[in-house]
Every structure is written in structure tokens, then in C-alpha cells.
Amino acid sequence: MRRLLAPPLAALALCVLTGPAPASAADGGAGLGDPYFPTDGNSGYDVAHYDVRIDYDPARPDHLSGDTTITARALTDLGRFHLDLTGFDVSSVTVDGRNARAVRREGEHELVITPARELRKGDDFSVRVRYSGRPVGEGWRPMVDGGVAVSGEPHSASTWYPANDHPSDKATFRLTATVPDGWSAVGNGRPGPVTGDGAGHRTFRWYEDRPLTTYTSMVAVDRFTVRTSALPDGTPVVNAYSPDALIDPDAEALQEDILGFLASRFGPYPFSSAGAVVLSGASGTGPVDLETQSRPTYDGGLFDVAMVHEIAHQWYGDSVSFTDWRDGCVAECVATYAQWLWYEHQGDDLDRDYYRATVQEHRADPAFWSVPLYDPGPGRELDSALYARGPLMLHALRRTVGDTTFFDLLRTWPARHRYGNASWPEFEALAAELSHRDLRGFFSAWAHGRQIPPDRYLYPAGLSGLSRQGRG
Structure with a gap:
């Protein structure tokens, strides 16, 4: 050597x-x-x-x-x-x-x-x-x-x-x-x-x-087998595959579609390169999907759900990083909701098939609601609650403030804090600023609470039909 x-x-x-x-x-x-x-x-x-x-x-x-x-x-x-x-x-x-x-x-x-x-x-x-x-x-x-x-x-x-x-x-x-x-x-x-x-x-x-x-x-x-291409704006895309990883040109094309889709929701892609490292044969170390900056790491192949999540982190977590480890929701909750947005883009009904179904499944399960999304506690900085309840909270927020304000929020956050750091309380403040609403009760119940939110926050006006159906 x-x-x-x-x-x-x-x-x-x-x-x-x-x-x-x-x-x-x-x-x-x-x-x-x-x-x-x-x-x-x-x-x-x-x-x-x-x-x-x-x-x-x-x-x-x-x-x-x-x-x-x-x-x-x-x-x-x-x-x-x-x-x-x-x-x-x-x-x-x-x-x-x-x-x-x-x-x-x-x-x-x-x-x-x-x-x-x-x-x-x-x-x-x-x-x-x-x-x-x-x-x-x-x-x-x-x-x-x-x-x-x-x-x-x-x-x-x-x-x-x-x-x-x-x-x-x-x-x-x-x-x-x-x-x-x-x-x-x-x-x-x-x-x-x-x-x-x-x-x-x-x-x-x-x-x-x-x-x-x-x-x-x-x-x-x-x-590695390295395959290169470019986005329509000329941004280079570099994908590196371990010997036994799945190389799928259709998945590579989908990767570029996902980059474009997320840019339509979050604003321009923030980095000067893109791509992936696709690993295989990790020696007993568990999943390796991770939002490594500009080139996420994946386990085995490029699959749409994993790509949506890790690429969403390029805006939420990488370009705008949290201030300390209490703020994990500002990255993980949004990246998981990005998966919901992708499902919606494919034609799924988020209200019925995701929000209502999940709330009904866990309505009588206190443990599901017991970990706060902001400041979940030492050793819980990446608790499963961020991934399971985070998208529920964001969808309820969307139905509370309306689509126009909600998607303005998703674009304004990475633009205002580009390449810097910001905290979850700042995200709450931005939501209130853009919606011109007092959202303290909403976030107290959803992000800081340890039990199922009251119905006025669980089923806001935009989900009122679900409230009637959900109580049957």
C-alpha cells in the first residue's frame, strides 16, 4: 500500500x-x-x-x-x-x-x-x-x-x-x-x-x-461501475454501483424525474451535482439509505420511495440543516411527507388512503402519540415517530392553512435558509407568518404533545368530512 x-x-x-x-x-x-x-x-x-x-x-x-x-x-x-x-x-x-x-x-x-x-x-x-x-x-x-x-x-x-x-x-x-x-x-x-x-x-x-x-x-x-448523465440544466449526475447492485436505466430516468418533481415543490435543486452511491453486500450493518449530500447512499438499487425520501433531504436536512439534534423533524418529517406527495403525484388520495387510514389505525393507541416530534429526547433524535406521525402533522397543517400557503411554506423555507441552519421552532414561526394565523395550538398538539391531538387539530376544516367518518 x-x-x-x-x-x-x-x-x-x-x-x-x-x-x-x-x-x-x-x-x-x-x-x-x-x-x-x-x-x-x-x-x-x-x-x-x-x-x-x-x-x-x-x-x-x-x-x-x-x-x-x-x-x-x-x-x-x-x-x-x-x-x-x-x-x-x-x-x-x-x-x-x-x-x-x-x-x-x-x-x-x-x-x-x-x-x-x-x-x-x-x-x-x-x-x-x-x-x-x-x-x-x-x-x-x-x-x-x-x-x-x-x-x-x-x-x-x-x-x-x-x-x-x-x-x-x-x-x-x-x-x-x-x-x-x-x-x-x-x-x-x-x-x-x-x-x-x-x-x-x-x-x-x-x-x-x-x-x-x-x-x-x-x-x-x-x-464501482460509474454511470454519468446530466439534468436538463446541465447539472452532472454521477451514479456509482457496487458490483452486485442493481443497475436499472429506468430507475436512473426516474431519479431525474424525482429531482424535477421535488424542485417543483421545494424550489431549485440546491447543489452543483447529483446522483447516488448504490451499495451491495454490506456486512451485517443494516440499511444504508442516507441523505449524503449531493449523492445519497442507497442499499441494493434505486427505488422510487427511497429516492424521494433521500433526495428530499437535499433541501430539508442538507441545504438547510437543523440547529441541534432536537430539530430532526424539520428534516425527517418533511422528507417522509415528500413520499406522500409523490404518491399523490401518482394519483393516490392522501386524505382517504393515508391520513384517514393511519389516524384510524392508531386512534386508540396511546404509544403511537407518546413521543413529541420536536425534542423527542436523548437517544430518540431519529425516533420512529418522526417518520410515522410527521407526515400526518404536515398533512393536517396543509389542510389547516390551504394548499397555496402550505406549498409556499415548503418553498420559502429552503430559499430563506439556503446553505445554513434553522430550527423546528423557526419552521413553526414561518408557517404562522405565511398563513397569517395563530398556529400555537396546532403545533402544541402535534409537535410538542404526547397524546393524540384534539379533534379540532386532528380534523381541521379541510378534513372535516373525515371527522364525521372517523367517529363511526
Whole structure:
């Protein structure tokens, strides 16, 4: 296996410590204060760009070499700062080209860096971390043919590169991945040039030019078949298939139809590339469908329901990401309702066949209504309630405010918060703003409550006929 360039001898003298850190007057702190994952991320800086370089050989699945440079801006004076990195041996860390004065490990994923000079508030700086070793943690999916896919929610990024691993800190992303001849590496964004070293290795380059949140970053290494096309506006579409994945030209055409359909509901597609990574043979790791930015990951093949959900996330979850992990509904509830919209587009009756049928099935089931959709609780950030009740709430909202206002809401949200972050309470406020209605009672019952909503919210005026039928 070709290795990354060895660090200079001076860097090898890096002091990697363990245990409590010395006191510092300026420390970004271990974590951004997320209510569910309080040690994720760091509040002391804002990342602008990740430049991630990895070297991976499927013949050595227990080893990865990495060389990542992070460009950021200090939000406060920093005598030291934290990155999230799970596992690996760190061989060198430099800040603005100078060896870090100290580097230490704390907890499961904290890499605490003391730069040679204190960073001042407003300083732009870069930190370069070189590391290697056995990958551990969430997100690593070995393939039975020897390949690997690395993605996952809520955590996966820190298992292959150092990061400010929280959805609230978004950054552009460049991936450079070197693998043996015969293998390919796929990442987010537009593909760059592929080069060989003449010694049995090829290097693949990918660049995501719109800010991404770390859990939507990905890399997959396999013996991919890559098929390319373009959307009518020229946006490149790159689909990569594992050896045993289903390649279906009709499904690829449907993928483009779905992109167009969702653009008609949510506004222009937000990224400069599109496509998919279709995996097969994951080694006992469960489903792999995930909204990895600009190139969702799928299990086995391209199927309409999965595509609608993950592509909807390109607007809801990726372009507009939530503020913290309490806000999962703003991504998952909407992406699941997008599936309902697709069914409606195919001619289904949502009122009768989806809303009424589901409410009637669960009307006498308290457990179905017991988890709030906003702030469901630690360990429940992606609770099944978001997928089961989320579309019910949105359909009731649609019937409450009317189609014109509702679809204006679905388009305004990704336009107003494009490439940024926003919370579920902000979604509620936007719905009230656009509808010119007091919706506090509606959202209190649907998004914050722990029991079936009262009939005035369960069967609003637009569903009043269902109320009479539903009580029989």
C-alpha cells in the first residue's frame, strides 16, 4: 500500500498527552452544548473548509492513513481548541504551519490541541492533522467484496477525519482518496481528475462547493461501475454501483424525474451535482439509505420511495440543516411527507388512503402519540415517530392553512435558509407568518404533545368530512 508522505522529523516529536489538560484562559470547550450530544463539536471556532486526504487499501481493512487540513475562524480567543476524532494514532498536528505545543486525548472522541501561539478572536487559521491506524466507531460499513462505505447519522465523520462534528457548523469539503488500481473512491460533490502513480495506485478527487454538515459527508471504496448523465440544466449526475447492485436505466430516468418533481415543490435543486452511491453486500450493518449530500447512499438499487425520501433531504436536512439534534423533524418529517406527495403525484388520495387510514389505525393507541416530534429526547433524535406521525402533522397543517400557503411554506423555507441552519421552532414561526394565523395550538398538539391531538387539530376544516367518518 502506498503511504501518505511522512511528516517532517520535527513533527514526530509531537507530544500527545492523556488525562486532564492544564488550565487555559481561552478554550473553546469540549462541545457546542447540544442537549443530546453535549461534547460534540466546539464553540470556539467556525470551520470554512475541510481538505481530507486518505489512503485506503481494501486488502488492509483495519488500516487507514489520513491527512486533513481544516480552515477555520476563531470565534473567541483560543489558547487551545478541540476537534472530534475517534481512534487512530496522531503523528503530527500543525496550526498555521507551526507544530502544536501539545495535543491530548480526552473522552471518546476529543482531540485537544494547544497551538504554538494563542489564536485571537477573528483570526483565520488552519490546522493540519496526520493520523493512521484502525478505523473504529459508527459509520464504517465493510462490504463482502472487500470494499467499504463510511457514512452515518448522527455520527460517522469523526471515524475517518478530524472535524467540528455538529450539524450547526457547516463547511465546504474536498476529498482526495488514494486506492489500489481496480478500485474506485466516491465522495460528495463534483468529481475531479483521477490520476495514477504508475505504482499500482489511483487517486480520486471530489469537491463539494456548498457547505455540508459533517454527518452528510461520505466516502465509499469499491469496484464501482460509474454511470454519468446530466439534468436538463446541465447539472452532472454521477451514479456509482457496487458490483452486485442493481443497475436499472429506468430507475436512473426516474431519479431525474424525482429531482424535477421535488424542485417543483421545494424550489431549485440546491447543489452543483447529483446522483447516488448504490451499495451491495454490506456486512451485517443494516440499511444504508442516507441523505449524503449531493449523492445519497442507497442499499441494493434505486427505488422510487427511497429516492424521494433521500433526495428530499437535499433541501430539508442538507441545504438547510437543523440547529441541534432536537430539530430532526424539520428534516425527517418533511422528507417522509415528500413520499406522500409523490404518491399523490401518482394519483393516490392522501386524505382517504393515508391520513384517514393511519389516524384510524392508531386512534386508540396511546404509544403511537407518546413521543413529541420536536425534542423527542436523548437517544430518540431519529425516533420512529418522526417518520410515522410527521407526515400526518404536515398533512393536517396543509389542510389547516390551504394548499397555496402550505406549498409556499415548503418553498420559502429552503430559499430563506439556503446553505445554513434553522430550527423546528423557526419552521413553526414561518408557517404562522405565511398563513397569517395563530398556529400555537396546532403545533402544541402535534409537535410538542404526547397524546393524540384534539379533534379540532386532528380534523381541521379541510378534513372535516373525515371527522364525521372517523367517529363511526
